[in-house]
Amino acid sequence: MSNILNTATVEEYEYELDPNTHVEVTKGPISSTSDEPKVDPVVTLDKVCAPDYIDLGDTFTIDYILTNVDVGAAGPNFNNVTVTDTIFTMTTYATITGSTNFTSIDTGTGVGTVDLTSVGGTLDPGESITASVTFTSIGVPVNPSQFVTTAIALFYDVPIIMTTNDTCGSIIRNGDLTISKVMLTPSPVYVGQTVTYQITITNTGNVDSEIEAGDFTDYPPLTDLTDIALVAPPASISFDGTKIYNTVDITLAGGASLVITFTAKVI
Amino acid sequence: MKEIINTATATYQYTIGTQSITKSIGTRNVVVIDPCHPEDPLLRLTTMTACARCCQPLWLVAAVEGVSDKTTHFVFTADFDKKYRPLPEIFVNDVPIVGDLRRGVSLCVGAGQTLRITFGAIFPCDYSPCCICKPLCEKVTALTRICYIPCSIQRLPKYVYSNPVSFKVL
Known part of the structure; x- marks a missing residue:
């Protein structure tokens, strides 16, 4: 005041x-x-993000609660309200799958224009409107590191222009593993030849992933291969004559890889 | 064609908030086993003497080593320069056979075996009345080769050459 x-x-x-x-x-x-x-006059933006943690492919929702606070006097009647949020531009990592009370969302500029129809075309003192956007996560963002962004709301009743902001976001927790198995020896191979296999397990996500003891297995076809020998194996990997497996729990951090190499003779 | 099919699988967990996620992955590797091992026989050529005399036979030995795991059938041929000619006398592991090394002699070598082919060559008479040979006083080179059809899909003939051997004719 x-x-x-x-x-x-x-x-x-x-x-x-x-x-x-x-x-x-x-x-x-x-x-x-x-x-x-x-x-x-007083305006507020309350950005509400849910859920707090998501996985790749999950849906998350952001509510933008925009309020023209009744301060006890004849205040401005805002006829144009926009919300600018970086997350609208992060189309590589999140796809907009739905929205409510937005007339448009520009994924290039990150500006969403609020549809004021439900409040009679103007946001009068004491009125509030909630505009919502639903996303589906398709990637782990790098910058910002997660979907935590600041939204800026602008309320227009020219010449009065008021602004406010709020920050929140959902955080991706993903520990997806990929596995590949290749023969390092050029194909084709011949009977009597000693060949080398390499198995690579990679955590492509951003949180620890755990393979419990015995949950990694590789059964070399003993009808075709013999003299199987692990090459400089990690301490957690063993061959019991039938299968190659992890003897203890293995934790792979985000981005980390486990490489297992073994040789065998073709019979 | 026979294949080696090899799979690896893993089951893993990670958490999202208070929720534990369990997933499984797997990979399959397929490699073709070629029943034929196209390893060329090894061919080495040596001569028993470092020099030769005109109109006198020079004896050479070619060793063919079968490194494949199967018997290899091949045609053995010898080439000389400067009018040197191979003699018809040929010994395979000291057993005499008859053949023309210029046209090729059909032989075979077993897996892991070594065939010892002994053959002679001579610089022939110049058909003078006394059949007097004149010393060449120069170097003569001999080279042998074998031709075989490898066990492959194409089954195209393949040539393996020996090391060249040179000697002086006195």
């Missing part, structure tokens, strides 16, 4: 003191100031 100060001033004035001598008196200045309190 602030005050409106308004001052009126008379710099100088004169009057005749003696009508016989015509002596005049000069005075001034005089002034008077009006000091009246001013009530500023």
